Amino acid sequence: MKNSIEFSEKEGGFYWGNIYWGKNKKVAEFDAKKFKEFINQSPEEIKQACYKEGRLNHIIRAEHFDLSFLETICETARAARKVAKLEDKSIKKLLSSKSVLNFFAQPSQRTFLSFSLAEAHLGMRREEVRDIRTSSFSKGESEKDSLRTISSYFDALVCRNPSDIYDLFAVWVMKNSDREIPVINAGSGKREHPTQGILDYYTVRESFKGELEGRTFVYVGDCARGRTVHSLAKIMALHKGTEAYFIAPEELQIDEETEKYIVERGTKVFKETKPLKELINLADVVYMTRIQDEHGGEGEYNQDYVFSLEMLELMKEGSILMHPMPKRDEIDPRIDYLKKHPKVMYWRQQRNGMWARVALLAYVFGVDEQIRKHYQRMKV
Ligand code: CP
Numbered sequence: 001m002k003n004s005i006e007f008s009e010k011e012g013g014f015y016w017g018n019i020y021w022g023k024n025k026k027v028a029e030f031d032a033k034k035f036k037e038f039i040n041q042s043p044e045e046i047k048q049a050c051y052k053e054g055r056l057n058h059i060i061r062a063e064h065f066d067l068s069f070l071e072t073i074c075e076t077a078r079a080a081r082k083v084a085k086l087e088d089k090s091i092k093k094l095l096s097s098k099s100v101l102n103f104f105a106q107p108s109q110r111t112f113l114s115f116s117l118a119e120a121h122l123g124m125r126r127e128e129v130r131d132i133r134t135s136s137f138s139k140g141e142s143e144k145d146s147l148r149t150i151s152s153y154f155d156a157l158v159c160r161n162p163s164d165i166y167d168l169f170a171v172w173v174m175k176n177s178d179r180e181i182p183v184i185n186a187g188s189g190k191r192e193h194p195t196q197g198i199l200d201y202y203t204v205r206e207s208f209k210g211e212l213e214g215r216t217f218v219y220v221g222d223c224a225r226g227r228t229v230h231s232l233a234k235i236m237a238l239h240k241g242t243e244a245y246f247i248a249p250e251e252l253q254i255d256e257e258t259e260k261y262i263v264e265r266g267t268k269v270f271k272e273t274k275p276l277k278e279l280i281n282l283a284d285v286v287y288m289t290r291i292q293d294e295h296g297g298e299g300e301y302n303q304d305y306v307f308s309l310e311m312l313e314l315m316k317e318g319s320i321l322m323h324p325m326p327k328r329d330e331i332d333p334r335i336d337y338l339k340k341h342p343k344v345m346y347w348r349q350q351r352n353g354m355w356a357r358v359a360l361l362a363y364v365f366g367v368d369e370q371i372r373k374h375y376q377r378m379k380v
Pocket of ligand 1 (some may be wrong): 107108109110111112187193196324325326
């Protein structure tokens with residue numbers, strides 16, 4: 001990355017990396033250069049910056065996860081779900097002394113709601129900012145100062161932002177604050193959605209009873225800008241012998257950086273423009289995505305990339321159909337009316353998101369073991 005900061009100027013303010021650095025160029029340059037020093041570190045140094053006392057503290061990138069972390073989260077999610085099913089309220093008070101801000105600068109239905117409910121499950125105090133026009137940016141306050149202010153009031157930050165590097169930015173701000181609170185990335189730009197990756201992993205793991213080696217994933221649609229595809233593909237590359245087919249028109253194919261990352265970890269990658277129907281029988285998991293036209297371009301797929309009702313029969317026994325949602329017309333609407341179909345997993349996947357996020361918050365605050373132990377005691 002070059003050393004100069006090329007700001008874009010809008011309404012008298014300075015932007016770089018899709019982040020607002022304030023109205024004063026000298027101050028903006030000073031801050032942005034400091035941030036650039038942080039992001040110019042090696043991936044390993046950045047990963048280490050996200051750890052605290054041997055545990056992942058900032059949950060911002062799928063590439064920071066390992067199988068032990070994922071196993072812990074999945075076991076905790078399952079335990080929390082079972083405890084709640086028995087109407088046992090004992091996890092309700094676990095984090096009652098903690099507060100969290102859900103800071104969503106992009107639209108969200110399920111990530112926002114499932115985080116909010118997960119926080120309630122653990123008894124956390126929670127606030128939300130969903131319209132950033134209510135912040136003090138209009139008075140010239142930089143996003144850096146705004147985030148640092150948040151760290152003064154809350155014990156954790158869950159953030160969604162259109163900037164591809166907002167997660168790193170938030171961690172950098174916290175590391176410069178006297179009160180480094182955990183940052184949880186609820187979706188940053190086109191690149192990462194690590195908590196969706198976790199809930200998708202949990203769904204796959206539950207579906208295949210933990211047997212994940214050698215599984216074939218068929219990702220369909222907007223593989224270029226679908227951040228959930230990037231996060232799940234990186235996570236699945238932790239398992240031996242996995243194959244990833246990316247079925248998409250040329251302009252929506254997976255980027256080279258992600259392809260290189262997963263190939264280096266042993267995943268076989270196939271980039272295909274063929275119709276989904278021709279490859280569907282290979283899949284253990286079909287992962288549909290919508291066209292992310294909020295980033296520009298056309299909003300509809302060619303029918304070659306639409307999942308039809310007949311395709312459920314063409315999928316092999318035991319395979320599953322997933323979608324991070326929201327969906328549009330990329331799945332045949334008749335499929336929604338098949339109740340509890342064993343292959344149709346996208347509604348269960350949504351619900352799993354809440355338990356995965358309960359587990360994640362419990363992990364971040366170090367109370368995950370209590371949930372697992374409580375469940376073990378209940379079973380006896
Ligand atoms: N999957 C997902 O991130 O959905 P939302 O945009 O509704 O949060």
